[in-house]
Amino acid sequence: MSATARITPRGEDRIRAGHPWIYRSDVREVTDASPGAVVRVTGARDKVLGHALFSDQSQIVLRMLTRSDVEIDRAFWRARLEAAIAFRQSLGLDATAYRLVHGEADLLPSLIVDRYGDVLVLQALSQGMDRLTSTLVPLLVELTGARGVLARNDPKVRQLEGLEQKVELLHGEVPPTVAVHEGPIAYEVDVWHGQKTGLFLDQRENREAALRYARGRVLDGFSYHGGFAMRLAPVATTVVALDSSADAVARIAHNAAMNGIANIEAREANVFDELRHLERENARFDTIVLDPPAFARNKAAVPKAIAGYKEINLRALRLLEPGGCLVTCSCSYNVDEAMFGQVLYEASVDSHRPVTVVEKRMQGRDHPVLLGVPETYYLKCFILRVVG
Ligand code: SAH
8 A cells, every 4th residue: 555645625725726735734644654755645535636745744744746646756856857957957047056956846845956066955855855865866966967966954944844954965075165156256155054055046147137237336235255246346336245244254355356356345244233334424325235134934023024124225225325226135935025015115215215116026047936836936136226
């Protein structure tokens, strides 16, 4: 008898609507399934609805892999990975670092694979993907020719699956830093310890977009390794790059020097405090980038997050010259585009600065959004112009 999960009519509706997650309350019965197993999913009258990854810990008990009754074997995984890789190749990205697999959006739920040159960095964020890692890694190596594969299985969400948080080498070798480029900018990436898998790959296209409007005195708040600062430096007179992490600030200085960029001043600072300080000093900027960490990691944190977004955007608008540009982001999934737009509107009203929306953007194309699965749309990026 094979592993089976029987779900409720409401669960069936969710699957029909295209959402791959089935919560505990919609699962009637699970038989013969060990943690992380691939299970057959059945509905009313034992009709087979497809196959899914099973978790015995998470509230998300099932993650649908397919709505067909097919064999989930090596050939299945190979085809899914091939499709994900072929899509990235088709994008013609001018970068050697990009996302190869974006979980649900590649029909590989809870699997992240980022490419940094000839190194792959993987995150298996469910029991199912954790268990499948030994099947997927040889396939990934075969399909990409990677010389090393690192598991950055340190995200907190693994706790929800009862999985250990750990970083481990899965294949070949992964050096302490990997050299990559994004457009004209070179990076040395510490994939072992850097935030996320090393870089914020999801902002690549927003950095390019910002370049179309940036000029003059630029302020890059929440700079991390200087992604926006370095891309905008050639069109700026000066760039002030802020980050609260001393490590990040050291890295910005190092990256700027490596790229022969001389007009970036990297400072260790809390953006909230620094914006207040700059306002007191009557400082003015022509371009400001705000790319904070996710302020709302869960629903309960939304009101506080909104207040935080409002504060930094309001202060940034006050610091901008008329005609100035604000590139402002939110990567909180729990604050959706409409809510973020409302925050920006309120910041505009309270700062008495009329603002136009020049572009409304999201995460890069290598991090696609699966329609009907709002969880895959997390990064919002508005490019605003202060008109008066
Ligand atoms: N803009 C970057 C990514 C930013 S990630 C890029 O394009 O690559 C968010 C950064 O904000 C992290 O580096 C984190 O150290 C920093 N940070 C978090 N809270 C902060 C605060 N209050 N003030 C300044 N930096 C902060």
